[in-house]
Amino acid sequence: MAELNKILKPKLENLLEENKDFKDELINERYISNSLIQNISLDYINEEKIEINGCHFVNVTFNECSFRNIDLLDVVFENCDLSNIDFSDSSIHRVEFKGCKLIGTNFTEGNLQNVLFEEVLGRYSNFGYCKMKNINFKECNMKGTIFLECKFNKVAFRECDISSSEFTNTPLKQIDFTDSDISEIALTGSELKDAIVSQLQAVELARLLGVIIK
Structure with missing residues (x-):
């Protein structure tokens, strides 16, 4: 089983007050902290x-939303639908x-640290x-995900479906794929140097790269 990284967990207050005016405050104040947002x-x-900062989202659905250049610090999203968010x-x-749900969610050119x-x-x-x-990606369905020209530093996949995903120009050194589905991934081949895969x-992978095995 692929080993996960030791990552820093979000720092949340023990008792968060429910924020029922989240949308208005976000638009008007542009800063939300120490809030529970749920079932909306x-x-x-x-x-x-x-x-x-310091917020917990539970059972929240985001429809047709865009949050470019957002700063998320110490946040938990639990059973939320963030599909197609920018x-x-x-x-x-x-x-x-x-x-x-993060179907089609756009994280391009982001800076992600200590994220589960x-x-x-x-x-x-x-x-x-x-x-x-x-x-850490743990037991995720990330089929068809784009990891084009990423800079990975201690990224782990455990029991994930990342088939048909693209890793072109993303070095995969020391990443353990042995318990994940990596069928039909897209890459040039050089990205695989020192990656860990099963037989x-x-x-x-050899077949995808055009290697003939006798």
Whole structure:
């Protein structure tokens, strides 16, 4: 089983007060902290350069939202739907996505540190050109995800479906893929130097790279 990284957890207050005016405060104040946001749908929010600090989102659905250049610090998203959100050019630090939908979510050119993705449905999400340090993907469906030209530093995948994903120009040194599905991933071949794969995966990768095995 692939070993996960030791990452810093979000720092949340023990008793967070429920914030029922989250949308208005976010738009007007552009900063939300130490709040519980739960069981609501947030629709058509398009804001840039906002800050969310020390918040817990539970059963929240985001519809047609964009948060470019957002600063997320010490945040937990639990059973939330963040599909197709634009998180590009953002700073995401000490954040957990647990049991969330992230289908088609855009993280391009973001800076992610100490982030957990656990039991996430994240097909076709986009992490292109991201800097990613101390990141765990645990039991996630990330099929068709783009990891184009990322800078990985201690990124781990455990029991994930990352088939048909793109890793072109993303060095995969010391990343253990042995218990994940990496069938039909896209790369040039050089990215695999010092990656850890099973024998069956090695045969599949050789086939993808045009190697003939006798």
